[in-house]
Amino acid sequence: MSNETGGTRIGLRRSLTLWDLILYGMIVLQPVAPMSAFGALSDRGRGHVVTGVLIAMVAMMATAVSYGRMAQVYPSAGSAFTYVAREIHPAAGYITGWSMVMDYIVNPLICTVWCAGQAFEFSKQFVSWITTHQYLAGWGWIHHPIPDWGWKIFFALVFTLLNLQGIKTSARVNAGLTTAMSFVVVVVFVSAIRYIFGHPHNDPYFFTRPFYDPSTFTTDNLFGCTSLAVLTYIGFDAISTLSEEAENPQRNILVATVGSCLLIGILSASEVYIAQLIWPASQPFPNQDQAYVYAAARTWAPLFQVVGLTLLVANFGSGMGAQIGAARLLYGMGRSNALPKSFFGAVDEKHRIPKNNVILIGLIVLIGAFFLTYEQGIGLLNFGALIAFMGVNAAAFVRYFIHGAKKTAFNFLVPLVGFFICLGLWWNLSRRAQILGTIWMALGVAFGIWKTKGFRQELSFEAPAE
Numbered sequence: 001m002s003n004e005t006g007g008t009r010i011g012l013r014r015s016l017t018l019w020d021l022i023l024y025g026m027i028v029l030q031p032v033a034p035m036s037a038f039g040a041l042s043d044r045g046r047g048h049v050v051t052g053v054l055i056a057m058v059a060m061m062a063t064a065v066s067y068g069r070m071a072q073v074y075p076s077a078g079s080a081f082t083y084v085a086r087e088i089h090p091a092a093g094y095i096t097g098w099s100m101v102m103d104y105i106v107n108p109l110i111c112t113v114w115c116a117g118q119a120f121e122f123s124k125q126f127v128s129w130i131t132t133h134q135y136l137a138g139w140g141w142i143h144h145p146i147p148d149w150g151w152k153i154f155f156a157l158v159f160t161l162l163n164l165q166g167i168k169t170s171a172r173v174n175a176g177l178t179t180a181m182s183f184v185v186v187v188v189f190v191s192a193i194r195y196i197f198g199h200p201h202n203d204p205y206f207f208t209r210p211f212y213d214p215s216t217f218t219t220d221n222l223f224g225c226t227s228l229a230v231l232t233y234i235g236f237d238a239i240s241t242l243s244e245e246a247e248n249p250q251r252n253i254l255v256a257t258v259g260s261c262l263l264i265g266i267l268s269a270s271e272v273y274i275a276q277l278i279w280p281a282s283q284p285f286p287n288q289d290q291a292y293v294y295a296a297a298r299t300w301a302p303l304f305q306v307v308g309l310t311l312l313v314a315n316f317g318s319g320m321g322a323q324i325g326a327a328r329l330l331y332g333m334g335r336s337n338a339l340p341k342s343f344f345g346a347v348d349e350k351h352r353i354p355k356n357n358v359i360l361i362g363l364i365v366l367i368g369a370f371f372l373t374y375e376q377g378i379g380l381l382n383f384g385a386l387i388a389f390m391g392v393n394a395a396a397f398v399r400y401f402i403h404g405a406k407k408t409a410f411n412f413l414v415p416l417v418g419f420f421i422c423l424g425l426w427w428n429l430s431r432r433a434q435i436l437g438t439i440w441m442a443l444g445v446a447f448g449i450w451k452t453k454g455f456r457q458e459l460s461f462e463a464p465a466e
Contacts, residue, residue: 016246018256021239025260027178028235030318031185034268036114036311037231038275039291040375044430045225046216047209047281049272052225053232057265059425060233062418063389064261066396067237068254073399075243080388080395087395094452096391098444101333102437103384104326105361107234108159109368110377111319116151116369117289118312123151125304152369155319160362163324166351177313184310185271188296188303192274195299210276223428228375230382230425232268236261237392289374323365327357338451379433386426387441393419 016024034041034053041049070083080100085093123145146154203209239257243249246256271292279285279295286294293311297304331354334344348355372380397415404411429437 016242016252018247018252021242021246021252021256022259022263023175024242025236025239025256026263027174028238029233029260029264030314031178031182031264031267032271032311032314033232033264034229034272035292035307036289036315037228037374037378038272038295039285039288040378041225041228041272042276042281042285042291043288043375044221044228045281046218046221047213047276048211048217048222048225049229049276050210050269051212051222052229053265053269053272055222055226055421056229056233056425057261057269059226059389059418059421060230060236060261060265061258062414063393063422064236064257065254066393066415066418067240068257069396069400070392071240071243071253071257072250075249080237080392083395084391087398088391090452091448092391092394094448095441095445096388098441098448099384099387099391101326101329101384101444102440103234103381103388104322104329105364106368106377106381106384107322108319108326108361109365109372110374110381111315111322112152112155112159112365112369113372113374113377114289114315115155115312115319116148117287117374118293118308118315119151119155120145120148121287121290121293122305122308149370153366155316156362156366156369159319159323159365160358162320163327163353163358163362164348164351164355166353174317177317181310181314184306185267188271188299188307189274191296191299191303192278196274196277206277209280210273213281216281220428223424224430227382227386227425227428228378230385231378233261233264234381234385236264323358323361324353326361327354330354330357330360376430376432379430380436383426383429383433383437384440386422386429389422390419390426393422 034049038049041052045052070087074082074086081093081097083093084096127145236257239260240253243253246252275292275295278298279291285291290308293304293308296307330339330344331347333339334341334346334354334357337345339345343356344354346354346356368377393415397412397419400411400415401407
């Protein structure tokens, strides 16, 4: 962002170093990234979560290179929609943008589902604790925990009400939460190592089975798991939006984006590896969505509360942020007449937020939480994310190889590797995710053709700057 004052261009101060950018990427991606999805990944992959996370890391690193290189060309954009629309075609950009809209909407939905599930587990423990203590007999009116559906309503309403008040966390709070999460991760590792080496193992393949278990391995299971594991890396592209504030953005944005994916990939693979050693895939979880919480608690009982609360806070923050992000994206579309401006382009005068959009997203989240499981929601979110990732890789290929002066192997291979791995993962999403995602895309394309008179007019999917 910049202004003109007295003939002098005033821009953002370039104060972010490479390590600042990497730290920002770690905060966005979160050090507990794979824990909430561990049960869904284990179920879909019949184990093999470690391998799935690592394969997804390869795809995301190739895509991160494409994002970083496109940010060099469009430093003020940071949007898959912009990259694809300008390098390939506005119609392709529209398809990419519409997939991003679904991404933004489904994110708060799955956070609501997970938070509700964990809160239900806590309420069950609370009721059990009351019933086992005689001196709390006066609390006998609490016979049953608040049901899962009650928590879904609660979190959908809380996300919406807080966002309507314009409440948001500061960068300092986010950094503090990331530090706290990192500390919890360290505690989990220490407890897990003590547990693993404190229990003898007769299986000679005990330490390699999380990577490959011949009794359950199929390529369908592995790539199905990998297609969901992409969730671990969702958000890495946010680094590309800091191009105007970064030192040496031509180099540092690319290095930080790839570096963040690499660090989160290694950390995530390590986290799910110890969880698979503690709780093998052959043993069912009491609750699939809270699988990691139960695995951690097997090593040390208090970790049920510690890890559960940590992930609850992480998902709560992500859900709130995702809802206002979706509302702002719809506002940007309304402001540019991509959607009806009178509704989507309206701003609440008191709190300066797109009130209509926040309420609409809240209603979608509330209704959707009763029809989608957490695993199904991940699949639907990744349906949109993988389309956007394929679009960015295709845009980088066109920019740097088709139109570029240097026809190098790097310019040829990296975006193609990213594109085709993402395509393979997209193809291996669940049938339900593909059906629902295809319906969403078909409706969007039909609307786009009508609104732009056959894509002869430009539509914008850019979220406005705060």
